[in-house]
Amino acid sequence: MSWTDERVETLKRMWSDGQSASAIAKELGGVTRNAVIGKVHRLGLSNRNDEPEAPAPAPEPVSEKPADRKPAAAAPQAVRPEPQPEQAVEPAGPAEEQPLSQPSFSPVPRRPIVPAGQPLPPQPSANEISPETLASVREVEKRARKLTLMELTERTCKWPIGDPATDRFWFCGLPSQAGKPYCEAHVSVAFQPMSSRRDRRR
DNA sequence: CCCTGATTCGC
């Protein structure tokens, strides 16, 4: 396989999309992740950041004539991303306060590595699932590997367990079904045929 | 052990 324009285009798109080298390699086929990484470097886009703010360190060589210097053209310093009071984070309902032992929980990364096109896990709570299935899921979750976000891979179940606002939150992490983001148990609750969830009583 | 990207270097 060679790097045709089309393949390079795919590479660029996926890479700037935050896809991993191995994922890209898999998509393209006929190349390894090493090949992808190598290409990425040769293309000079190893730096996934393309910040508008040019980090240009202004080399300012020796060509400095004492009288040839710009006084103060306003420092092009990086503008501090001064977080706007835009926090639109919907506060928890007045109902009940979670035992926020640790008010800290990592903010969701810009590009979740997670599903890549897959639907994000709906919370199991509000779902209507057969008691048997639910029970088996509960059982499975006792064996959850309790992975952190960073420990997730394409082959680990990405079903979230617990409340993200507490320190008792983790991902299932059991082996995921081929091609699916979840393990067998969670696939069964995540992907329900429309038919079966049609006429639920309310 | 699973995975990630970075780098090197013979081809």
Add this chain to the structure above:
DNA sequence: GCGAATCAGG
């Protein structure tokens, strides 16, 4: 230019 091998790390 290419990418396997290797390195360094989560």
